[in-house]
Amino acid sequence: MKNNKSNLSRRDFFKNGAIIVGGIAVASAITTFDSVLFALEPPKGKGKWYGIGIDINKCIGCGKCANACKLENNVPKEPFYFRSWVEQYTIKNDGTIKVESPNGGIDGFQQSIPDEEIFKSFFVPKMCNHCAKSPCTQVCPVGATFETPEGIVLVDPNYCIGCRYCVQACPYGCRYVHPDTGTVDKCTLCIHRLKKGLQPACFEICPTEARIFGDLNDLESKINYFLKNHTCMVIKPHLNTGSKLFYNALSSEVR
Amino acid sequence: MEPHLQNLYEVLSKVDGYVYPNEIELNWSILIVLYPYITGLVAGAFILASLERIFKLHILKPTYGLALLTAFSFMLVATMPLISHLGKPLRAYEIMITPHSSSAMAIFGFVYLWYLMVVLLLEIWFDYRCDMIIWANETKGFKRFLYRALSLWTTDISPKAVALDNKIGYIITVIGVPSAFLLHGYVGFIFGSIKANPWWSTVLMPVIFLFSAMVSGIALVMFIYIILNKIRKISVDMACLDTIAKYLFYILIIDFTLEGLDQIHRIYEAEESFEVLHMLVFGRLFFTLFIMQGLFGTVIPLITLAILQFYKPKVQIRKIIYFIIATLILIGIFFMRWNVVIGGQLFSKSFYGYTSFKIGLIGAEGYLMAAVWIIVPFLILTFLLWLLPPWKKKEDEIQVI
Secondary structure, X not given: OHHHHHHHHHHHHHHHHHHHHHHHHHHHHHHHHHHHOOOOOXXXXXXXXXXXXXXXXXXXXXXXXXXXXXXXXXXXXXXXXXXXXXXXXXXXXXXXXXXXXXXXXXXXXXXXXXXXXEEEEEEEEEEOOOOOOOHHHHHOOOOOEEEOOOOOEEEOOOOOOOOOHHHHHOOOOOOEEOOOOOOEEOOOOXXXXXXXXXXXXXXXXXXXXXEEEEEOOXXXXXXXXXXXXXXXXXXXXXXXXXXXXXXXXOOOOOO | OOHHHHHHHHHHHOOEEOOOHHHOOOOOOHHHHHHHHXXXXXXXXXXXXXXXXXXXXXXXXXXXXXXXXXXHHHHHHHOHHHHHHOOOHHHOXXXXXXXOOOOHHHHHHHHHHXXXXXXXXXXXXHHHHHHHHHHHHHOOHHHHHHHHHHOOOOOOOOXXXXXXHHHHHHHHHHHHXXXXXXXXXXXXXXXXXXXXXXXXXXXXXXXXHHHHHHHHHHHHHHHHHHHHHHHOOOOOOHHHHHHHHHHHHHHHHHHHHHHHHHHHHHHHHOOOOHHHHHHHHHOOOHHHHHHHHHHHHHHHHHHHHHHHHHOOOOHHHHHHHXXXXXXXXXXXXXXXXXXXXXXXXXXXXXXXXXXXXOOOOOOOOOHHHHHHHHHXXXXXXXXXXXXXXXXHOOHHHOOOO
């Protein structure tokens, strides 16, 4: 009788064990499957959901945004580290394209091509697209980079291991490794200013109001007004990154 | 000025066209070239060992133990270039403790551990358990203690126990082959899944990595086998070497075909990135891609191996040819990894220009550091060959029931 009892409990032990192990295995398998489906549907915040608009027609290439960003966020001064920069596109009469961004545009621009050869020229301010399906957060091996509920992509410098996989995964070249910390750094949309009710530094300083940002969930917001009244486009739409940086008057040459 | 920044200013002066300002710095350097290279050598060497065990190719017996120990030596070092390249190496363990499930790199940690601990370590242990017990009885002092400890103080060398060892070893090898495929396929996936980079982003990447891994691993065992026998002053088993060369030839054909297919597909589709990649291949990558990887690493070995299938010169000459081919392939596959890793970062994701690659001799990411991570596995292998010499195995003498 005693033996039977112990046999039973052993059987129970195996049974319960199998259920637990099997359950964990199934749960893990489902989670993995979920992870594979990363860019299927953009996570959309219920509260504030920030989007950015840049009007290329209004940008005069003063580079103040790039400079303000460096000053506000302690970005290294060297011309290899930028959270925000400005590119000058010049399309020549023969169709060739020249792109320049000396020191990220901080010192302004000088047109290197004679006027008579220029078909058109314009400035494109660049910054993190704060993608809703950001490939950079997808690849981070430790989850040090993440999207906030407001749709801002951030890096936790206390957690980042500095593997640089996210730098490789960002199609827009918006990330760099900070030479002092060895961890990845990028645009935070000046979240420290947002929390105080201020605008991000690059938006605040723009003399022509070429930069607009706001809550995409609020139909009355500035950004939605901008999107409604302009023909806007994101950069590299085919990559399906869920970019939330919308440009007005974006030429097809811009990449 | 800091040498790192000085280096970047120099690179800045060599930028061709336009690159995003953050792209001037090459993020993955020579250490990340070594990482897929070393992992590939592991997977390839293991697959060669498994040919003997699973597919019963007993002609490969002389290289079985050597291939296993080679795989193990390189596996121990495989993650070191990765870890030493991290901005925060002391946080490396976070990958294992808090893995991010959607990251290919995070899952690699587990694939690696599975392969190292479950497959390689167990297979070697079961393969050597009986011999270690015998050797413990034959030796004295510390070495005796070492063998005792390594065999976990087991003493049973009865035919029944040996038969069980063999059986378990066989099962582990059966699990090991798909694991080796997984290991190196996964390394390919780390690159192939980056949609931002058109040079990497191809569905063929894991398969190409896998077959090039097999090519390099087999070439490595061939290389070590010839050198080892030279050192031990014994003649090589030519039948074994010929068979290895035959398999090397077959797999090299598959590898060449896959890489060719990838390039033809790229050229025929000629997507948005085609122009920038075309100029990359004929510009900054010309030497490493066409000369080192293509000509020396693939075409010459392929033609030579093809000829050797029909025409067999004298043993001594054949041995030298095999040695040269193995060396060429090892160099060629290194440059294949180079072309993938470095090549993928030389052009801008804006497709408007190119940056340069410059590394120094010293420093955490210099040539010397890279050389260390190539030499260390050979030192480990030397130690393992001293401790567990495959040619002194006596297990076969015990009659297996």
